[in-house]
Amino acid sequence: MDRKNHTPPKLAEKLLRQFLKPDFLEDVLGDLEENFYFVLRNRSSSVAWFTYWYQTFNYLRPFALKKSKSKTINQFTMLRHHVKVSWRTLLRQKVFSSIEIGGFAVGIAACILIALYIGHQVNYDRHYEHKDQIFRVVNQWSERGEVGYWSNVHGPLKEVLEDNIPEMEQVARIVLWSWGDAGENHLRKIESKYNRYEEGFFYADPELLNILEIPMVYGMQEHALSDPNSMVISRRKADQYFPNENPVGRRIVLNDNPETIYTIGGVMENFPATSHLQGDFILTLYGRKDGPGTSGWCCTNYNMYVKLVAQANRIAVEQKTVELRNSFVIERLREDGQSGLDDIQKYQSYYLQPVENIHLNPEEVGDDLSHGSVDLVWIFGFIAVIILLLACINFVNLATSKSLKRAKEVGLRKVVGSSQTSLIYQYLSESCVYSLLAILLGVFLAWSALPFFNQLAGASLSIPWLSVWFIPLLLISALLIGVLSGIYPAFYLSRFRPIEALKGQADGGARNSLLRSGMVVFQFTATVILIIGALVTHQQFQFLMNKSLGYEKDQVINILGINTMEGSMREALKEELLKLSMVESASLSDYLPVEGSFVQNRSFWIADRRQLDNGFEAARWAVDEDYITTMKMKISQGRNFISGSADDSSIIINESMVRELGLEEPVGTRIVDMFDLEYHIVGVVKDFYFESLYQNVRPLAMVLGKGRTTLSVKINSPDIQATMASIGEVWEKFNTHQAIRYSFMDQRFEKMYEGLQQAKTIFLLFAMLSILVACLGLFALSIYMVEQRGKEISVRKVLGASMGRIFKLLTFDFVKLVLIAIVLAVPVAWYFMDYFLSDMVNRIELSWQVFAFGGVVAIVIAVGTISFESIKAAIINPAKKLRSE
Amino acid sequence: MKETKLGEFEEVILLLVGILKEKAYAFRITEEFKTQTGRGSSIGSVHSTLERLIEKGFLTSEMGKPSAERGGRRKRIYFLTADGQKALQVSKEFRISLWNQLPEFSVNQLSFG
Numbered sequence: 001m002d003r004k005n006h007t008p009p010k011l012a013e014k015l016l017r018q019f020l021k022p023d024f025l026e027d028v029l030g031d032l033e034e035n036f037y038f039v040l041r042n043r044s045s046s047v048a049w050f051t052y053w054y055q056t057f058n059y060l061r062p063f064a065l066k067k068s069k070s071k072t073i074n075q076f077t078m079l080r081h082h083v084k085v086s087w088r089t090l091l092r093q094k095v096f097s098s099i100e101i102g103g104f105a106v107g108i109a110a111c112i113l114i115a116l117y118i119g120h121q122v123n124y125d126r127h128y129e130h131k132d133q134i135f136r137v138v139n140q141w142s143e144r145g146e147v148g149y150w151s152n153v154h155g156p157l158k159e160v161l162e163d164n165i166p167e168m169e170q171v172a173r174i175v176l177w178s179w180g181d182a183g184e185n186h187l188r189k190i191e192s193k194y195n196r197y198e199e200g201f202f203y204a205d206p207e208l209l210n211i212l213e214i215p216m217v218y219g220m221q222e223h224a225l226s227d228p229n230s231m232v233i234s235r236r237k238a239d240q241y242f243p244n245e246n247p248v249g250r251r252i253v254l255n256d257n258p259e260t261i262y263t264i265g266g267v268m269e270n271f272p273a274t275s276h277l278q279g280d281f282i283l284t285l286y287g288r289k290d291g292p293g294t295s296g297w298c299c300t301n302y303n304m305y306v307k308l309v310a311q312a313n314r315i316a317v318e319q320k321t322v323e324l325r326n327s328f329v330i331e332r333l334r335e336d337g338q339s340g341l342d343d344i345q346k347y348q349s350y351y352l353q354p355v356e357n358i359h360l361n362p363e364e365v366g367d368d369l370s371h372g373s374v375d376l377v378w379i380f381g382f383i384a385v386i387i388l389l390l391a392c393i394n395f396v397n398l399a400t401s402k403s404l405k406r407a408k409e410v411g412l413r414k415v416v417g418s419s420q421t422s423l424i425y426q427y428l429s430e431s432c433v434y435s436l437l438a439i440l441l442g443v444f445l446a447w448s449a450l451p452f453f454n455q456l457a458g459a460s461l462s463i464p465w466l467s468v469w470f471i472p473l474l475l476i477s478a479l480l481i482g483v484l485s486g487i488y489p490a491f492y493l494s495r496f497r498p499i500e501a502l503k504g505q506a507d508g509g510a511r512n513s514l515l516r517s518g519m520v521v522f523q524f525t526a527t528v529i530l531i532i533g534a535l536v537t538h539q540q541f542q543f544l545m546n547k548s549l550g551y552e553k554d555q556v557i558n559i560l561g562i563n564t565m566e567g568s569m570r571e572a573l574k575e576e577l578l579k580l581s582m583v584e585s586a587s588l589s590d591y592l593p594v595e596g597s598f599v600q601n602r603s604f605w606i607a608d609r610r611q612l613d614n615g616f617e618a619a620r621w622a623v624d625e626d627y628i629t630t631m632k633m634k635i636s637q638g639r640n641f642i643s644g645s646a647d648d649s650s651i652i653i654n655e656s657m658v659r660e661l662g663l664e665e666p667v668g669t670r671i672v673d674m675f676d677l678e679y680h681i682v683g684v685v686k687d688f689y690f691e692s693l694y695q696n697v698r699p700l701a702m703v704l705g706k707g708r709t710t711l712s713v714k715i716n717s718p719d720i721q722a723t724m725a726s727i728g729e730v731w732e733k734f735n736t737h738q739a740i741r742y743s744f745m746d747q748r749f750e751k752m753y754e755g756l757q758q759a760k761t762i763f764l765l766f767a768m769l770s771i772l773v774a775c776l777g778l779f780a781l782s783i784y785m786v787e788q789r790g791k792e793i794s795v796r797k798v799l800g801a802s803m804g805r806i807f808k809l810l811t812f813d814f815v816k817l818v819l820i821a822i823v824l825a826v827p828v829a830w831y832f833m834d835y836f837l838s839d840m841v842n843r844i845e846l847s848w849q850v851f852a853f854g855g856v857v858a859i860v861i862a863v864g865t866i867s868f869e870s871i872k873a874a875i876i877n878p879a880k881k882l883r884s885e
Numbered sequence: 886m887k888e889t890k891l892g893e894f895e896e897v898i899l900l901l902v903g904i905l906k907e908k909a910y911a912f913r914i915t916e917e918f919k920t921q922t923g924r925g926s927s928i929g930s931v932h933s934t935l936e937r938l939i940e941k942g943f944l945t946s947e948m949g950k951p952s953a954e955r956g957g958r959r960k961r962i963y964f965l966t967a968d969g970q971k972a973l974q975v976s977k978e979f980r981i982s983l984w985n986q987l988p989e990f991s992v993n994q995l996s997f998g
Contacts, residue, residue: 024932027948030958031912031928037954038916058929063936 006045008036012056020059021066028059078422079429086430093402099780100398101438103773104481107391108442110769113453114384116461121372124274124359128213130307133169135314135352137161137304137321138365143347151367152300153350155293158205160328165320167312170211173285173293173302174277175203176368178598180291181254181283186564186738189241190251190261195564195738198237200279203292209268211307212277212355218246219266228287230265234280238267256564273460276358276369297336298674303367306352314352321350340614373755383766386526390770391438392485393519394777395431399489400516401784410493411501423494431486432479439478456761458754517817520781523774524821524858525828530767532829532854533836536846537760540837543844544753550688550697551593552632555715556745557727558592563709564738574711576730582717583727587630589707591621593690594748597710604701606661607670607678616660618653619690619698620673622705628652628685630714638667638683647704651679655687657699679703692752694840712745775865778814782866786810786873794878803874810870811863818862822855829854891976897922898934899943899973902963910949910960911935935963943969 013029020028032055039048090097128134138151158171175182182202186195206225209216209232216224217235224232231252238247247264254260262283271278285293295301308317325348330341353365361371413423447463454461464470562570574586590598603615625641636655641647651671658666670680679701687697717723724742731740750757786793793806830846837843891899901917902909911932919925938944949960965973 024961026958027910027961028928028932030955030960031910031932033958034912034955035915035928038912055928058927059932061929061933063933064929 006040006048008033008052009049012053016056016059019065021064024064028064032056078425082426082429083433085426086433089406089430090434095783096398096402096780097434099776100395101434101441103391103394103776104435104438105441105445106769106773107388108439108477108481109445109449110387110766111384112442112446112463113449113461114380116463117453117457117459118377118381120274120459120461121360121377124372125276125356127272127274128355130213130310131355133308133310133312134211134355135306135308136355136358136365137171137306138351138353138363138367139300140349140351141347142349149351149353149363149365151303151365153302153304154297154300154329154332155295155302156297156332157304157329158302160324161306161321164324164328165317167308167317167320168306169309170207170307172205172208172211172305173203174205174208174305175285175292175302177301179203179301181260182292184561185254186256186561187252187254188256190253193737195256195561197561197739197741198281200234201281201283202279203283203285205285208282208305209266211305212275214271215269217267217269218248221266224266224268225282225284226286227263227265228284229262230284230286231262232266232268232282233264234268234270236270237280274359276355276371297332297338305355308352314354318350318352325349339611376759380762383530383762387766387769387773388481390523390526390773390777392481393523394773394780395434395485396488397516397519397777398780398784399427399431399486400492401781406493407496407501410496411498414496414498415502420494424490427490427493428483428486431489432482435482435485436475436478439474439481443474456758456765458758516781520778520814520817521821521824523770523777524818524862525825527767527770527774528822528825528854528858529829529832530763530770531857532825532851533833534760534763534767535850535854536833536836536844537756537763539844539850540840541753541756541760544693544756544842545750547689547693547842549593549693550633550686552714553594553746553749556631557713557715557724558743558745558748559711559713559727559731560709560741560743561738562711565735567706567708569734570706570708570711573730573734576733577711577713577727580723580726580730582715582719582723584714584716585626585630586711586713587624587626587707588711589621589623589627589705590710591623591707592710592712592745592748593631593688594745595692595752602701603674604657604661604699605672606663607672610672610676615674616699618657618660619700621700621702622707623702624706625704627702627712630712631688632714633688634686636684636686638681640683641704647682649677649679650682650704652683652685652702653681654685654697654700656697657701658684660699693842696841771861775861778862778865779868782810782814782869785813786869790873790881793873794876794881797874797878798882803871806874807867807870810873811866814862814866815859818859822858826851826855891972895934895938896973896976898931899938899965899969902935902944903965903970903973907949907962909963914963938969939963941968942966943972 016029016032017025032052035055036048036052039051125131136151137153137157138149139153141148141150153173155173158173161168161171177183180203184197184199185201187198188195204225206222208214209221209224214221216232217238219232224230233241233247241247242250246267248266250264252262252264254262265284268282270280283292288294292301308314326345330345333341333344351363353363357363358365358369359372360374360377362374410423443463450461450463562573565573570588574588577583577586591600592598598621600620601617602620604618605613605615623641625643625647628635628640635652638652641650641652653661653666661669661671663669666681666684668680670678672678685700685702689697690700691698713727715723727742728740789810793810796806796809829851833846837846897918898914901914901921905913905917911928914935915926915928915931918931935944935946939946943966944963945966946961946963949962951957951959
């Protein structure tokens with residue numbers, strides 16, 4: 001666009017000259033130019049420029065177009081002819097055509113699904129009006145060029161930021177981890193007696209509604225959370241608990257606890273599926289007396305969101321936070337008596353993470369949210385391209401291998417005067433017809449596979465039929481894929497020389513067969529890589545599931561939600577359950593070695609060394625005296641807690657913590673935590689995996705305490721149903737107004753590795769798809785080859801070749817290609833799978849058997865595919881083939 | 886036989902041609918249409934309507950004088966034909982007769998300038 005010249009666009013004028021009736025040319029050009037200067041006077045030059053183009057396109061009307069000469073009519077007729085010929089070719093060779101189209105369709109279906117998935121993943125948190133102003137404040141630690149982030153910050157930081165950084169319009173803290181009433185609860189309306197279990201509670205400052213622009217159904221963003229003990233619930237929960245009424249002002253009791261009565265201050269819209277933050281109940285942090293919202297500079301318990309003023313510069317604001325850290329935060333931490341302040345001064349600062357980044361989390365901020373995986377997006381996209389490529393290759397392969405059959409057609413067309421250009425047009429339109437059909441079929445396939453895919457990827461996608469861009473996009477891609485995959489066959493076929501073609505001498509030539517072989521090699525390389533990927537992820541998954549964990553996860557039932565009962569009743573329930581014959585032991589503790597249970601971390605030191613050492617963080621669990629026996633953990637030194645004894649200040653630590661403390665004789669040593677509580681070590685428990693198997697076991701300390709929410713029961717009966725029935729009966733005696741809720745620990749353990757399981761299924765699925773596509777291609781090629789060599793085979797048979805010889809002759813060429821593919825695939829697969837496993841602590845070693853197995857599978861499949869046609873060729877009566885000569 | 890009915894858009898364009906007299910060329914008509922009705926339209930669509938009206942025999946066109954702001958190009962000026970004027974007349978009378986049949990709005994209570 002030429003903004004300086006202020007003249008109408010030359011290109012548009014040229015276009016008008018091209019298509020406009022000569023009669024109209026002068027006055028139309030005049031009108032448009034006059035309009036251009038008219039717009040230019042009132043608006044900017046780019047608007048005028050745009051208007052001129054707009055007006056130009058609006059002249060694309062039948063009345064204004066040049067009278068079509070015979071040429072255009074002819075072209076249209078030719079196009080119709082091309083389509084007709086394509087259709088006839090398609091019908092004449094049904095197997096070939098259906099393989100071409102079917103293979104294409106599979107590739108396209110895979111692409112559509114994956115595009116939907118990727119589209120969903122990258123569309124998170126784009127719906128905020130001021131999304132450029134919304135950030136999450138996270139910590140940044142950069143030491144020797146390595147940068148790490150984590151999301152937990154100090155509570156009082158909110159006020160510090162509000163008071164000192166004017167660019168921060170609003171600041172809100174939220175609590176997502178299970179602290180106070182965050183997480184899951186039993187709730188009832190105050191007038192009701194029956195408790196219902198609900199998930200999705202979190203705490204937030206009143207400003208959050210404003211910052212995240214959460215639309216309200218009832219109540220105001222400004223006031224909904226601004227009274228002490230107020231809460232906001234989602235529309236779906238409002239519809240469930242208070243159908244057809246405005247619930248603002250109604251009161252809700254959590255966990256039967258008279259201390260935790262909340263008043264509904266508003267109803268918000270459900271969080272959209274593309275929001276990183278999910279939940280149905282927001283509890284206010286405002287005006288709390290204890291627990292969430294009140295902790296000081298001791299602990300980092302909050303995630304923090306800010307909204308900057310418009311046009312604020314993020315980097316400048318971050319710079320201000322660094323100044324604040326130096327002048328203010330460090331001072332507070334020193335008053336709190338914390339160590340390691342020099343390191344904080346040197347390495348730690350704050351980072352503002354844009355809200356759109358939170359879901360895919362490219363910075364890898366450590367937090368409690370569930371994230372999409374950038375890796376998965378890449379892997380998916382990569383696989384989609386590969387499968388589409390395989391399908392395109394099939395098309396090219398089949399089209400060129402059909403070429404001999406069509407050589408006569410080309411020859412004849414050339415003889416009657418067809419130019420090479422028009423032949424190219426013909427074959428391109430043919431491939432476009434094929435790809436259009438394939439796209440229709442592909443959309444249908446994608447549509448029918450969507451429910452399965454949703455389950456696999458844990459998403460809720462739908463095909464956007466009604467989007468403005470959907471249908472045009474499909475048509476454009478049909479054309480594009482059609483042209484891309486048709487271009488080689490088109491040029492190749494149209495080049496035949498008529499005389500040779502008609503004599504039947506046109507020959508694929510060595511170059512062509514090399515290309516075809518190359519494509520088969522490529523297809524099988526991709527297939528072998530995917531097969532190996534599926535095998536390795538499967539092995540890794542099995543390895544994790546069978547790994548000895550240091551405790552027994554089987555036959556342990558966690559009875560949940562007992563926090564609505566009195567403490568003494570919880571004890572009584574435990575005693576009562578122990579009377580059942582199938583219950584081996586039971587333990588009251590909220591801390592479980594699986595995901596989704598309580599977490600608490602504290603820093604520890606050897607007593608008297610608090611001022612000298614830096615200390616380290618360890619998980620701190622409160623368990624009762626039956627916990628270690630119930631979970632079948634092993635005590636390696638010292639003893640377990642003894643019931644009724646004065647074990648209040650006793651502590652049991654794991655072996656990893658012993659190493660961290662550097663103790664030779666741990667039993668009897670005294671240690672202190674960050675709140676200056678002193679313990680003496682009575683026992684050491686063998687390391688067990690209480691977090692992810694992808695990491696090493698962290699230090700862990702257990703103290704004596706009673707769980708409030710969870711009762712774990714070890715059972716010794718294989719009859720789960722009967723056991724659950726008797727446990728249910730006992731529960732009924734204690735708790736009539738709340739349904740029993742329980743989980744099996746082994747299932748919760750497996751759930752931790754859902755990601756890996758998904759990866760396994762995805763690999764398997766795509767490996768199968770690529771096998772399918774590659775096999776279709778190979779199958780069609782083998783049909784072609786047998787047809788071509790039919791006479792040769794017959795002559796050989798007449799001369800006495802055995803069936804075995806002929807079979808070997810026909811398959812060997814292809815097997816050679818597959819062998820080459822395997823040789824190429826193995827190093828690539830090894831590299832990728834090693835990378836995939838590299839950040840897991842507990843990983844399998846890649847064994848040669850896996851690769852060998854992958855290769856054998858590929859060969860078996862290839863030979864199986866080819867042998868169908870080869871055997872047919874080998875057993876046919878040679879007379880039949882030779883007779884027609 | 887040629888279609889000689891008037892569509893709403895065609896009728897407005899025809900009226901504008903009558904109003905603008907010797908200034909009735911595609912760009913001017915489009916601008917006038919915009920100011921009078923508040924609706925936008927592209928020059929191309931107005932032009933195509935004008936040509937259709939010529940086919941129906943309601944308009945004729947003639948090349949006018951060149952002017953500088955259009956790069957020295959001439960304008961195509963449109964004129965109402967007798968048929969065109971008659972068609973407008975018929976259309977107006979038809980409307981009035983319809984209005985008269987509407988009881989609350991008979992022509993006696995409303996004045997059409």
